[in-house]
Amino acid sequence: MSPDKISPMTVTDTDSYPEDTSDAIDAPIPVTRSSMPDFDAFVREIAPLWESRWLTNRGEKVRSLEAELNTYLGVEHSALTVNGHMALETLLQAFDLTGEVITTPFTFASTTHAIVRSGLTPVFADIKSDDYTIDPASIEALITPRTSAIVPVHIYGTLCDVDAIQEIADRHGLAVIYDAAHAFGVERNGVGAASFGDASMLSFHATKVFNTVEGGLAVVKGTSLLAKVKHLQNFGITGLDEVGHVGGNAKMNEFSAAMGLCNLRTLHGDIQRREQVDAAYRDRLSGVPGIHLLEQVEGVASNYAYFPITVNPDEFGATRDQVHDGLAIRGVYTRKYFYPLITDFAVYRDTFDSTATPVAKRAADEVLTLPMYADLSMRNVNRICDELLAARTVE
Numbered sequence: 001m002s003p004d005k006i007s008p009m010t011v012t013d014t015d016s017y018p019e020d021t022s023d024a025i026d027a028p029i030p031v032t033r034s035s036m037p038d039f040d041a042f043v044r045e046i047a048p049l050w051e052s053r054w055l056t057n058r059g060e061k062v063r064s065l066e067a068e069l070n071t072y073l074g075v076e077h078s079a080l081t082v083n084g085h086m087a088l089e090t091l092l093q094a095f096d097l098t099g100e101v102i103t104t105p106f107t108f109a110s111t112t113h114a115i116v117r118s119g120l121t122p123v124f125a126d127i128k129s130d131d132y133t134i135d136p137a138s139i140e141a142l143i144t145p146r147t148s149a150i151v152p153v154h155i156y157g158t159l160c161d162v163d164a165i166q167e168i169a170d171r172h173g174l175a176v177i178y179d180a181a182h183a184f185g186v187e188r189n190g191v192g193a194a195s196f197g198d199a200s201m202l203s204f205h206a207t208k209v210f211n212t213v214e215g216g217l218a219v220v221k222g223t224s225l226l227a228k229v230k231h232l233q234n235f236g237i238t239g240l241d242e243v244g245h246v247g248g249n250a251k252m253n254e255f256s257a258a259m260g261l262c263n264l265r266t267l268h269g270d271i272q273r274r275e276q277v278d279a280a281y282r283d284r285l286s287g288v289p290g291i292h293l294l295e296q297v298e299g300v301a302s303n304y305a306y307f308p309i310t311v312n313p314d315e316f317g318a319t320r321d322q323v324h325d326g327l328a329i330r331g332v333y334t335r336k337y338f339y340p341l342i343t344d345f346a347v348y349r350d351t352f353d354s355t356a357t358p359v360a361k362r363a364a365d366e367v368l369t370l371p372m373y374a375d376l377s378m379r380n381v382n383r384i385c386d387e388l389l390a391a392r393t394v395e
């Protein structure tokens, strides 16, 4: 797979797919479909912008959405950004990191690119085979005097081993900045996912559980760090006639914030419908030899962002790629998410060794995410499972 194939466009271009209409028996089923508000509700939300002509630079919509999100996520200090990637880059800059950053290769390109584009060296830890999150034991083994931070990813919305990671970070004086792009609304015993570590990045890209078309959130602890993030995302401007940092432009605009305000109102129902899809998949697929599902974790409220499975070719009787291609022929679009491993990308493969993280390497070869979105019909879930199980006979 060439690097351009893993660009967000390929994985998120849902416009080209027809919708999931319940009367079309064999209509193509996309892997994801963006949630959109009622059209009139959105028009009502943006109408005031024609009065104020305040379209960006922390207008009323951005400030209201920030306040609503802080409440929803159970955090105190956050800044909306143009997208999740720039939230992560802004956070890495805000912490004045140097040298090496320990992270996972089993993630979206953005996580590693943000580290490299910040002038830092990524060091890849392996993941745990049961939930694909970064393995704390592997982190510990990679710490050197040059290590300044850990950037773990709550992959598929599954929380990392946050307690073990924090303990390691505290012992070695490292910052912990979470890529929480998948974890919007996830909670552990009532504590929001964005509260762990020193900071978190969330993504509100069109394909995520909650979207602002494009958008993101940088969550930090303390008002001085929040001020720094807000300065960095606005060209480093620190006062009326003062520029105190080498900042970029990572601000969210008012139209995106308006989209967020509307989508937030229907989010609860969206997550409930995702939960039903998740339950239906589990019903059909748990116990199937060679198919491994992510386990549900006691005390964790999921957002049902994705439905990843792994296909063990020997036990299942078909490889992941055979399943993926066979389903595509029948109009069911699944995604090899995440394949290839970051360390196998053309841009990184000469610098890093993907065999050094064997668990991640195997996961990348066997994982497949099934279609998941709020208005995926139960009939289509059954059709997806029928086609998936039929792939076993594929030679």
Ligand SMILES: *Cc1c(COP(=O)(O)O)cnc(C)c1O
Binding pocket: 008, 083, 084, 085, 086, 107, 108, 110, 111, 153, 179, 181, 182, 202, 203, 204, 205, 214, 215, 216
């Ligand atoms: C979506 C995503 C990002 C990037 O977020 P954008 O809002 O698309 O910039 C980063 N990391 C992970 C794990 C993601 O899934």
